[in-house]
Amino acid sequence: MTPSWLLPAFVLVLGYLLGSIPFGLILTRATGAGDLRQIGSGNIGATNVLRTGRKGLAAATLLLDLFKGAAAVLIGGSLVDGGGAMAGAMAFIGHCYPVWLRFAGGKGVATMMGVVTALFWPAGCIFAAVWLAALFGTKWSSVGGMAAAVSAPIAMTAFGRGDLVPVALALALIVLWRHRANIARLARGEEPKIGKARSGAIQSGPAANDPAGE
Incomplete structure (x- = not known):
């Protein structure tokens, strides 16, 4: 008999x-763009x-990171209530x-959007709208990502989906915790805006002065 916890x-x-x-x-590795x-x-x-x-690679990464979040929701929902x-x-x-990268991954905004959209698409639409509005309104990638993340539980509450508010x-x-360094730079007025990274598009090493959201 299969244990109830297994699935x-x-x-x-x-x-x-x-x-x-x-x-x-x-x-980036497959296309010769280097080790990200x-x-x-x-x-x-x-x-x-x-x-x-x-x-093009950035757009593909965004879509694939979004897709994996949505795919997890759809597959999980089809297997377990x-x-x-x-x-x-x-x-x-x-x-x-x-685990493959010693637990050093991204900041989760695109994947969260995929999860939110698959769970309740109206909240996903609001997530995307807030992300774009904050991103292009402030020119800070980090602000766009954080504002979008915060909008998700608010949207779930507004639409009466209290069951999804906790997640x-x-x-x-x-997401806010992952952006804590960005928040500190914003408070100091040191957060670079889109297109104004200190040393161009390519910088060597995991910079302590990460200028954006992902």
């Missing part, structure tokens, strides 16, 4: 493994891929803390 455990592990796929690192961990901030997300000067939120949260954790709130808090 939920499988969903959690599957979600984590999906989320931990470092698409940014894979794409030695460029710009050293993060594996789309914003750092953009620092290679490859806009309530498994969508579980698998989606674990995919987000996997992106931020991938959305938890992911938003992790």
Whole structure:
């Protein structure tokens, strides 16, 4: 007889493994753009891929990171009642803390958007709208990502999806934590805006002065 905990455990592990796929690192290596961990901030997300000067790679990374979050929700939800939120949260954790990269991953904004959209698409639309509005309104990538993350639990609450508020709130808090260095630079007035990184598109080493959100 199969233990009752086995399938939920499988969903959690599957979600984590999906989320931990470092698409940014894979794409940059495969196309000869270098080791993403030695460029710009050293993060594996789309914003750092953009620092290679490859806009197409950055767009592909963004879409794939979004897709893996959504895929985890859809697969988890099809296997276990309530498994969508579980698998989606674990995919987000996997992106931020991938075991393959010694738990040094991205900041999770794109993956969170995929999770939120798959869980409740109206909140996903608000997430995207807030992300773009804050990004282009302030020219700070970090502000766009943080504002979008915070909008998710607010949108869930406004639409009466109280069942999804805890997971959305938890992911938003992790996004803010992952941006703590950006928050400190914003407070000091030292956060560079889009297109104004201190040393151009490509910087060597995981910079302590990560100028953006991913």
